[in-house]
Amino acid sequence: MTSAATLAPERPRKRDADATRAAILAAAKLHFAKSGYDGAFLRDIAADAGADAALINRYFGGKDGLFQAALKDSIRPDAISQWSRENFAHDVAKMMAGHAHQSVERTHAFEFLLQAATNPATAPLLNVAVQERFMAPIRDWIGGDHVEARARLLASVFIGLLVERLIRDEPLSGTEREAFIERTAALLQSLVDH
Amino acid sequence: MTSAATLAPERPRKRDADATRAAILAAAKLHFAKSGYDGAFLRDIAADAGADAALINRYFGGKDGLFQAALKDSIRPDAISQWSRENFAHDVAKMMAGHAHQSVERTHAFEFLLQAATNPATAPLLNVAVQERFMAPIRDWIGGDHVEARARLLASVFIGLLVERLIRDEPLSGTEREAFIERTAALLQSLVDH
């Protein structure tokens, strides 16, 4: 639980500011995702990164800076840009039906974002990020009428699927699972199309 | 901001343990919803309740106890049971299109629950509560095939709408708003119906 050595295994080679910076950032993303802003402690993060807590201050300018860096690093347009109008609905539907523990990285990233969303201090920060990096791409390729309303509804459904998946870790079984995928895909597709 | 006197206006009559207990609980629900567990301070809660912080300890056995008491008090089946297969889709759609600040009580309650969801300690508690009090009623009145899959999808959409509404406080305007309501209602209705 405490050792995130799996993520930063071979770090103690030489003195390398970039490497430790990256290790700290990786550990921070995990801790923030798991425990939220207040529940994540700099000492623990540093320990998991194999670094000293004081370095966090030097490299990120304090806990706030670290959090913002981790947030920026968690909202990458990559995840979105690989989707298009064609594959979006089906891919998302299949992804959502799976275990919560598959695709660990993405799950952690989303846990992190959810933490940010529920913390009043960080919510505005998240808001603009989501707006720029998530909503904007979607708006681009859905087209048609009432783009704003549809994009927002699409984002809502997407978020809801993620949250529900986080809260309940037992996946659906057999025929119910198929029905879920089918209906989810149809739902998303209809939002994309018209 | 600081005075929640609107909720506990006429308390200072006589010495009444039950009344102050209730006042504290009410204030706590607001503060926890607004600021999360760590962001809510016992001194502030006590102040808003017109009580002393030490009483929280006496009555609830510490901050944890207060939080759990507030959580239990927030998960009431009332909100769901007033919905039925007929009015669900439309009511929800309209509710979601509004400002985040209308329907204060219900919004606060949900903010609180969302806080609980992101808190590792309280998440399991919330899980069973949502399952029993939210999913179960929905399952009852949707009927038809693949009830489990549909109920889950419905819950996902519902949660997503709430979260999205929390994150973005600017409501949609004019024609986009109407489009949003219409599409949301249609979406929910289709999930309820088949």
Add this chain to the structure above:
DNA sequence: GAAACAAGTCATTCCCCGTTGACATCCGCC
């Protein structure tokens, strides 16, 4: 009306955690 108990107040303590600055160590460069 006075004792006994409950409700409320106050000051203090204690712990946690982010931050800071001084110190040690390593690496590149001339």
Add this chain to the structure above:
DNA sequence: GGCGGATGTCAACGGGGAATGACTTGTTTC
């Protein structure tokens, strides 16, 4: 090889906030 800047370590500080316990004030009961 030694100088200087960059990297890493350590101990201490300080603020904030929950918890504690003694003290005061009100209320009930006989």
